[in-house]
Amino acid sequence: MRSSIDTNHAPKAIGPYSQGIRAGGFVFVSGQLPIDLESGEIPGGIANQTERSLKNVQAILEAGGCTMSDVVEVSIFLKDMNDFAAMNRVYERFFEEPYPTRAAVEVARLPMDVLVEIKASAFVG
Numbered sequence: 001m002r003s004s005i006d007t008n009h010a011p012k013a014i015g016p017y018s019q020g021i022r023a024g025g026f027v028f029v030s031g032q033l034p035i036d037l038e039s040g041e042i043p044g045g046i047a048n049q050t051e052r053s054l055k056n057v058q059a060i061l062e063a064g065g066c067t068m069s070d071v072v073e074v075s076i077f078l079k080d081m082n083d084f085a086a087m088n089r090v091y092e093r094f095f096e097e098p099y100p101t102r103a104a105v106e107v108a109r110l111p112m113d114v115l116v117e118i119k120a121s122a123f124v125g
Helices: 046-063 081-091
Strands: 002-005 020-023 026-032 071-078 101-106 116-123
């Protein structure tokens, strides 16, 4: 059985997809752009955008009944791999050991021309 996760504490989906899906013991969070919920704006710089994207992921996880410590896999899409170190410094503040598995890839372009998009999967049993 699967159910949609929808929260007003993260930006609404900008297309035909769910913010998140709970399926069995898993929660899957769609790729989150660094949209500030209150202003609707995108902050400048990779550090601010990484933090905002992760806060949006966190809000959806919480709406799905889990936390960042339940995350088992993260995918990060970067506009420029030169931003990897700065992104990583922010990322490590959101997770603790054992860290989730992760992939970080450079992409040609992201929606709304942001610098980063982050998606995650969590296991809640």
